[in-house]
Amino acid sequence: MKNLVTHHFQNNERPILTDSFGRRITYLRIAMTDRCNLRCIYCMPAEGILSIPRQEILKFEEVARLIKIFAELGITKLRFTGGEPFVRKGFVDFLQQIDSQNWVEAIHITTNGVLVANYLAEISKMRLKGINLSLDSLHAERFAQITRRNDFAKVQAALNGLLTLGISTKINCVVQKGINTDEIINFVKLSQKNPLEVRFIEQMAFNGTNQSVETFSASEILSVIKWQFPDLQQITEENGTAVKYKIDGFQGTIGIIAANSRSFCGSCHRVRVTSTGQLKPCLYGKKSLDLRALMRNGANDTEIKESIKLSLWHKKANGFEAEREIAHEQKESMALIGG
Numbered sequence: 001m002k003n004l005v006t007h008h009f010q011n012n013e014r015p016i017l018t019d020s021f022g023r024r025i026t027y028l029r030i031a032m033t034d035r036c037n038l039r040c041i042y043c044m045p046a047e048g049i050l051s052i053p054r055q056e057i058l059k060f061e062e063v064a065r066l067i068k069i070f071a072e073l074g075i076t077k078l079r080f081t082g083g084e085p086f087v088r089k090g091f092v093d094f095l096q097q098i099d100s101q102n103w104v105e106a107i108h109i110t111t112n113g114v115l116v117a118n119y120l121a122e123i124s125k126m127r128l129k130g131i132n133l134s135l136d137s138l139h140a141e142r143f144a145q146i147t148r149r150n151d152f153a154k155v156q157a158a159l160n161g162l163l164t165l166g167i168s169t170k171i172n173c174v175v176q177k178g179i180n181t182d183e184i185i186n187f188v189k190l191s192q193k194n195p196l197e198v199r200f201i202e203q204m205a206f207n208g209t210n211q212s213v214e215t216f217s218a219s220e221i222l223s224v225i226k227w228q229f230p231d232l233q234q235i236t237e238e239n240g241t242a243v244k245y246k247i248d249g250f251q252g253t254i255g256i257i258a259a260n261s262r263s264f265c266g267s268c269h270r271v272r273v274t275s276t277g278q279l280k281p282c283l284y285g286k287k288s289l290d291l292r293a294l295m296r297n298g299a300n301d302t303e304i305k306e307s308i309k310l311s312l313w314h315k316k317a318n319g320f321e322a323e324r325e326i327a328h329e330q331k332e333s334m335a336l337i338g339g
Ligand code: SF4
Pocket: 262, 264, 265, 268, 269, 270, 281, 282, 283, 284, 316, 317, 318, 319, 320, 322
C-alpha cells in the first residue's frame, strides 16, 4: 500500500458530524472482511454464508482513504470488525500503517481471538486502545457447540496473552437462551482476578435467516448476576452501549448491552461501513450510501464527505425506526454487517 499522508488532529480542529437529532457521530466501525473462521450458531447457518467476491471487498487503500475522510469529518474512535478481521491477509500490516497515522484518537478491534495469539508481538507495539474478544463459553465442548469449531484453546491463549501484555481487553459474551445462561456467573468471576470488562450482549437476530430469536434480556441477565452478587453497583458511563457494574474487590467490571432492546439509541454516536463499502447509519437499518462506488467512480474527498454528511443527517432516531425501513428484508448475517 502506498505511503499514507500523516496528519495530527488537534481536538478543537475536528469538525463536528451530527445527525438531525443533534447526536454527534464520533465512532466508526469498519468491517475488514465478510469471511470468518468460526460458524457461530447465532450469526450464520452451519454451511456459512455465500462469500462476497474479492473484487467487491474494499481494498486496503480504499479503507485507509475512508478512515482519513471520516477522521476529517470528526470521527475520533475507530473499530475494526469483520467477519473476523484477522483472517484477512495483510490485516496486521495494514493495522500497523493506520496505527502510525494518528488520524483518530483511539483504535479498537473486535475479534473472535482464534488467530490473535499469532500476532501478540505486533499488537503489543501498537497504540491500540482496546481489543474486544468474542467468547460465549468457558467450556471447550460448548464453545465447539456454539462456534462449530474446536478452537477454544486458541482463544484462551489469546486472552491470556492479551492480559499478560496488559492490553485493555473486553470479553463480549452473547447470552443465548437455553445455551449458555448457566455460565453467566463464571464469566462474571473472570473479572475478579483480571482487569477485564466482561460484557453480556442480548442475542440479536442477525443470523442470515428469517429465524427470530428468543432473547434472554438485559434485565434477566442483571437479575442472574444480582442474585449471586447482591452488592453489585452500577457505574455510569457516557455514550456507552453497555450499562456497567462493579463488585467490590473485583479487578474488572461487568457490562450489559441491551442490543435487542435498544435502550441506548438516544446517545448513539456510531456509524458503520461494511466490508463492501456500504454506509450503515444504524445497525438495524438500511445501507444508505455506496462509498465503494463513489470512490471507484472517481468522486473526490469533498464529494464523498458531503454525501456522508447528508446520509448521516438522515439517521433514524432509533434502531426500531431504522428496522421498520427494511422490515420486509431477511436479516443479514452479522458477518456481513460488521457487528
Ligand atoms: S440500534 Fe442503531 S441507533 Fe440504536 S444504538 Fe444501535 S446503531 Fe445506534
